[in-house]
Amino acid sequence: MEPVIGLEIHVQLKTRTKLFCSCSAEYFAAPPNTLTCPVCLGLPGALPVLNKEAVELALRVALALNAQVQEASQFDRKNYFYPDLPKGYQITQRQVPLATGGSFAFKVEGETRTVRIRELHLEEDAGKLVHTESRTLVDFNRCGAPLVEIVTEPEIHSPREAREFLRALRILLRHLRVSTVDMEKGELRCDANASLAVAGRLGTKTEIKNLNSFRAVEHALAAVLEYQREKLASGAKVEQVTFGWDEGKNELILQRTKEEAHDYRYFPDPDLVPLVVSPEWLGEVRAKMPELPWERAARWAKEYGVPEREAEALLAEPVRADFFEEVARQVPNPRAAVGWVLSELWPYWTDEEPPISAQDLALIIRKVEEGVCPRLKAKKILEQVVTGRGSLSALIQEVEGEVLRDERELQALVAEVIAAHPQAVADFRAGKTQALGFLVGQAMKKAQGKADPKRLAQILQALLSGG
Numbered sequence: 001m002e003p004v005i006g007l008e009i010h011v012q013l014k015t016r017t018k019l020f021c022s023c024s025a026e027y028f029a030a031p032p033n034t035l036t037c038p039v040c041l042g043l044p045g046a047l048p049v050l051n052k053e054a055v056e057l058a059l060r061v062a063l064a065l066n067a068q069v070q071e072a073s074q075f076d077r078k079n080y081f082y083p084d085l086p087k088g089y090q091i092t093q094r095q096v097p098l099a100t101g102g103s104f105a106f107k108v109e110g111e112t113r114t115v116r117i118r119e120l121h122l123e124e125d126a127g128k129l130v131h132t133e134s135r136t137l138v139d140f141n142r143c144g145a146p147l148v149e150i151v152t153e154p155e156i157h158s159p160r161e162a163r164e165f166l167r168a169l170r171i172l173l174r175h176l177r178v179s180t181v182d183m184e185k186g187e188l189r190c191d192a193n194a195s196l197a198v199a200g201r202l203g204t205k206t207e208i209k210n211l212n213s214f215r216a217v218e219h220a221l222a223a224v225l226e227y228q229r230e231k232l233a234s235g236a237k238v239e240q241v242t243f244g245w246d247e248g249k250n251e252l253i254l255q256r257t258k259e260e261a262h263d264y265r266y267f268p269d270p271d272l273v274p275l276v277v278s279p280e281w282l283g284e285v286r287a288k289m290p291e292l293p294w295e296r297a298a299r300w301a302k303e304y305g306v307p308e309r310e311a312e313a314l315l316a317e318p319v320r321a322d323f324f325e326e327v328a329r330q331v332p333n334p335r336a337a338v339g340w341v342l343s344e345l346w347p348y349w350t351d352e353e354p355p356i357s358a359q360d361l362a363l364i365i366r367k368v369e370e371g372v373c374p375r376l377k378a379k380k381i382l383e384q385v386v387t388g389r390g391s392l393s394a395l396i397q398e399v400e401g402e403v404l405r406d407e408r409e410l411q412a413l414v415a416e417v418i419a420a421h422p423q424a425v426a427d428f429r430a431g432k433t434q435a436l437g438f439l440v441g442q443a444m445k446k447a448q449g450k451a452d453p454k455r456l457a458q459i460l461q462a463l464l465s466g467g
Helices: 052-064 159-175 214-233 279-287 293-303 308-315 318-328 334-348 358-369 375-386 392-402 407-420 422-429 434-446 453-465
Strands: 002-012 076-079 089-092 103-108 111-124 128-131 136-139 146-152 188-197 206-211 242-246 251-256
Touching: 002 159, 002 214, 052 111, 052 146, 052 279, 089 111, 103 159, 111 159, 159 188, 159 214, 159 293, 159 318, 188 214, 206 214, 214 242, 214 251, 293 308, 293 318, 308 318, 308 334, 318 334, 318 358, 334 358, 334 375, 358 375, 358 392, 375 392, 407 434, 407 453, 422 434, 422 453, 434 453
Parallel strands: 206 242
Antiparallel strands: 002 146, 002 188, 076 089, 103 111, 111 146, 128 136, 188 206, 242 251
8 A cells, every 4th residue: 555645835935915915914913803904804895906016926836846837826705704704715726827837846855756736826825723721712813914825746754754844945945035934833734635545546535634844744744544444354445534733742633524615606706807927927026036946955065075865954044154155255165155054154043143253254264264263263263253252353462472383393393203202103194184184183283272173284294295
């Protein structure tokens, strides 16, 4: 039995206003029911007006996924009655979506997988229910917030694969600057459909609604697939049902039984004309496309010599990728910037913004590369600066006064190390290059960390090669 999984991913677009009205779409911290108007509340006589910015952000996603943008798409009404849907219907695109086709490649345990995209469409979000011990409250601030829904083909074959697909897609969306995709705020939510294929025949699907974390996606899918296996093993049929997921209890919650598209009574929205995306408009959006993560990784490898694994780590957060690039442009050896950003700065980077400016980190790196400041001293300076225990210029000036740069002293120091470690010298001359690192370490100890290890290595190599 092979798992077959398809995903429906809802992404809140980062626009100033909602999809069909001028109410603010920045609802997260706003007092309940303060960002509403007759349009998003569905009051009689109110007419929707489409948000151009939302369309352009959705087009950016379609282009990144190599989807085919429809020149004319249509808005439909999806009718259902729920307390957080004041109109009694949701405006979405069903008959003619914004874009169809396309694909997305991602990695699972080092292997590249590609999943085809079925369609991509625009729709408005519903409100939010707030459950207390005694009652359920409704907040309409989120009503009408713009969403782009990305629907995959059922080509994902494990819960782990589904999680990695979403993780990689989130990185892409952040680099596209279309959404902050904060899953804790519900800006990226996922509905998953899973079934078990037996002897090549696709089984009945089970749906899980509103998954809002990578962990929830993986665990809920694993639970659904186990539920289906147990059903089939007992000889029972798998019925088409929809579950919710209780992350606290780590269990499925039955929400409703079989539901089909006709239950929603879709029909074209009579208040909205077709959305026409001309070739000229699409060309303008394409011209403003930011660099995609995989394009950036390829350029970094060529320009800066950044290995694939390090590039993936840097690209996980666009702010950090931008920071690295700014540092790399300011140092003579951009490869050195990789280690400083990933190894030395990373533990201090706990917020969205960097704990030190790119200019300051570049200065520290340059001082190390120039031999003016030993790396151990530079790491200490970085710690002092990011924790607010000194100014960079003063700390560097202090270290510069301590650094041992006199060539005669360095030569004498290295000569003493060579005389004290004949076995390491013999190993180096026998081709064991790691012996050089040992000798450099001994020389640094002798210099009390005040010498440049690169210069010590150069002197050691020259003396040892010269006999």
